[in-house]
Amino acid sequence: MTETFQFTLKATDGGARLGEVSMPRGAIRTPAFMPVGTVGTVKAMYLDQVRETGADIILGNTYHLMLRPGAERVGRLGGLHKLIRWEHPILTDSGGFQVMSLSGLRKLDEQGVTFKSHVDGSLHHMSPERSIEIQGLLGSDIQMQLDECVALPAEPKEIERAMELSLRWAERCRVAFGEQGGKAMFGIVQGGDQPDLRIRSAEGLKQLDLKGYAIGGLAVGEPQDVMLKMLEETLPVLPTTKPRYLMGVGTPDDILKSVARGIDMFDCVMPTRSGRHGLAFTRRGRINIRNARHAEDMRPLDEESRCPAARDYSRAYLHHLVRSDEALGGMLLSWNNLSYYQDLMKGIRLAIAEGRFAEFYAETQAMWARGDL
Numbered sequence: 001m002t003e004t005f006q007f008t009l010k011a012t013d014g015g016a017r018l019g020e021v022s023m024p025r026g027a028i029r030t031p032a033f034m035p036v037g038t039v040g041t042v043k044a045m046y047l048d049q050v051r052e053t054g055a056d057i058i059l060g061n062t063y064h065l066m067l068r069p070g071a072e073r074v075g076r077l078g079g080l081h082k083l084i085r086w087e088h089p090i091l092t093d094s095g096g097f098q099v100m101s102l103s104g105l106r107k108l109d110e111q112g113v114t115f116k117s118h119v120d121g122s123l124h125h126m127s128p129e130r131s132i133e134i135q136g137l138l139g140s141d142i143q144m145q146l147d148e149c150v151a152l153p154a155e156p157k158e159i160e161r162a163m164e165l166s167l168r169w170a171e172r173c174r175v176a177f178g179e180q181g182g183k184a185m186f187g188i189v190q191g192g193d194q195p196d197l198r199i200r201s202a203e204g205l206k207q208l209d210l211k212g213y214a215i216g217g218l219a220v221g222e223p224q225d226v227m228l229k230m231l232e233e234t235l236p237v238l239p240t241t242k243p244r245y246l247m248g249v250g251t252p253d254d255i256l257k258s259v260a261r262g263i264d265m266f267d268c269v270m271p272t273r274s275g276r277h278g279l280a281f282t283r284r285g286r287i288n289i290r291n292a293r294h295a296e297d298m299r300p301l302d303e304e305s306r307c308p309a310a311r312d313y314s315r316a317y318l319h320h321l322v323r324s325d326e327a328l329g330g331m332l333l334s335w336n337n338l339s340y341y342q343d344l345m346k347g348i349r350l351a352i353a354e355g356r357f358a359e360f361y362a363e364t365q366a367m368w369a370r371g372d373l
């Protein structure tokens with residue numbers, strides 16, 4: 001723990017990086033996976049369990065929390081950490097992406113976005129300054145700039161307009177954030193699937209003395225090879241001394257391939273959302289526990305796992321719970337999936353430390369391919 005926000009690059013192995021973010025509320029071992037706690041809860045999990053799986057940091061969402069319970073209310077209640085009882089770091093997304101994907105967007109202009117709440121239809125306005133103010137009221141440790149994420153495919157001119165607007169908003173967020181030693185504000189690289197726009201965005205953000213860089217505008221339905229190519233174009237432009245965060249990514253395969261290209265931080269709803277829908281991630285690949293073939297299979301998901309949800313419950317029981325739409329089904333699969341994701345990150349970090357990331361990458365993919373599930 002340190003009084004200020006610091007990133008230490010500890011080792012590299014090819015493009016893969018081993019590092020640590022240290023800040024007053026704790027350290028984040030990178031490459032890191034950040035469970036998504038959209039409205040102040042990692043769905044179907046106790047936060048003690050989330051910590052026990054190995055998470056150093058969780059995500060919250062400005063858009064959701066400003067609508068319910070409300071940013072000023074969270075502030076009056078002592079901030080998000082106290083309210084949800086999570087004393088480790090929290091990263092909050094700025095709301096731009098969620099406005100586009102979830103709300104009835106009414107207007108987007110230089111000032112900000114005006115939108116209707118998907119909760120009760122009420123009208124809201126969010127400027128770069130208001131987004132940073134909300135993230136401050138929440139008590140967020142790592143705050144994201146307000147940006148405009150364009151859905152792909154899109155015309156290069158449209159992507160350029162949104163990227164340039166996001167750069168101007170980054171500057172306004174940087175001013176609004178000011179100097180908060182123990183906290184950080186990350187810029188978000190935009191530019192869609194256009195390498196030249198990605199490079200311009202990264203170069204523009206580098207002028208702002210930011211503590212970290214998120215890669216936005218991806219994991220919005222584009223093919224994996226497009227996402228990876230944007231990383232190959234963007235990451236060499238960014239300083240090696242600051243953390244890189246790939247927003248919304250991803251599957252275990254996405255994570256391995258993105259770590260190989262130099263990403264330090266990830267977040268994705270995949271392990272929790274798909275867990276609630278009956279999908280189990282294991283060292284040997286995915287298991288759709290709803291499938292009838294599991295109905296009388298008394299084996300656990302993974303007898304070698306340290307996670308009770310993976311080791312102590314039969315597939316037959318998990319199948320029954322999910323088929324019966326019982327809450328315990330989603331709880332156990334979310335627990336298994338987050339535990340698997342954190343074990344994957346731990347394996348990645350150890351492999352980089354030992355200079356054998358390429359071997360780990362190959363071994364892991366071979367295990368998935370064997371499919372002796």
Ligand SMILES: CO[C@@H]1O[C@H](CNc2nc3cc4c(=O)[nH]c(N)nc4cc3[nH]2)[C@H]2OC(C)(C)O[C@@H]12
Nearest residue numbers: 093094096097101149216217218219220247248
């Ligand atoms: C594949 O899962 C769906 O896709 C989203 C994950 N992909 C994603 N790409 C993102 C890009 C940005 C961005 O450019 N800027 C800001 N500020 N935040 C972002 C957040 C992002 N998340 C999940 O979001 C929902 C829940 C809508 O479905 C999931």
